Amino acid sequence: QSALTQPASVSGSPGQSITISCTGTSSDVGGYNFVSWYQQHPGKVPKLRIYEVSNRPSGVPDRFSGSKSGNTASLTISGLQAEDEADYYCNSYTSSSTWVFGGGTKLTVL
Amino acid sequence: QVQLMQSGAEVKKPGASVKVSCKASGYTFTGYFMHWVRQAPGQGLEWMGWINPNNDGTHYAQKFQGRVTMTRDPSISTAYMELSRLRSDDTAVYYCARDLLSTGSGGPGYWGQGTLVTVSS
Numbered sequence: 001q002s003a004l005t006q007p008a009s010v011s012g013s014p015g016q017s018i019t020i021s022c023t024g025t026s027s028d029v030g031g032y033n034f035v036s037w038y039q040q041h042p043g044k045v046p047k048l049r050i051y052e053v054s055n056r057p058s059g060v061p062d063r064f065s066g067s068k069s070g071n072t073a074s075l076t077i078s079g080l081q082a083e084d085e086a087d088y089y090c091n092s093y094t095s096s097s098t099w100v101f102g103g104g105t106k107l108t109v110l
Numbered sequence: 111q112v113q114l115m116q117s118g119a120e121v122k123k124p125g126a127s128v129k130v131s132c133k134a135s136g137y138t139f140t141g142y143f144m145h146w147v148r149q150a151p152g153q154g155l156e157w158m159g160w161i162n163p164n165n166d167g168t169h170y171a172q173k174f175q176g177r178v179t180m181t182r183d184p185s186i187s188t189a190y191m192e193l194s195r196l197r198s199d200d201t202a203v204y205y206c207a208r209d210l211l212s213t214g215s216g217g218p219g220y221w222g223q224g225t226l227v228t229v230s231s
Contacts, residue, residue, distance in 0.1 A: 045224060
């Protein structure tokens, strides 16, 4: 199972919106609505931000949103804040009853 | 509240095995899948496998098939991950993480603090 494909880095200014893509195949992202997104600050434990493509766990700001089209899922962060600067990972269920992460995207807030 | 407490850091020699424990509290242990995820220094997250604590069913990432064993002891609400034939590139922080949902469709939602495993001769 190959890792899902994410851009290595994205950047945006405070207040702007950014989108991070996550491309897989019909055997993972495209085949199931079981895509989750994680935020990880340096040296910290990952935090779940989105599950089942577009659902936010309790306590996650509504600035975070998720969507999916075909084999590509996306995470959008609107109203960018300095604290959003972190690494972001997508994760998808697969046809092998396993999960697979993306390679990660470093978000820089300019 | 959901808490996952992992065992302490380990230093192992190449070829040895390591067993990491993850004690759960704050929820019904047998009601949620437990994932294991690792992260090598400076690298991304890597999903290793998961276990259904209710029936001991497991699924492992193909990369770790034959080298990893995930088990659980419901009597003490503890999950275990054992990795054998360790190599230097197995040096990483290993996390247990409970699925967010009882259906197993939420992905790793609640994470342990991580266990650093260092493989060095």
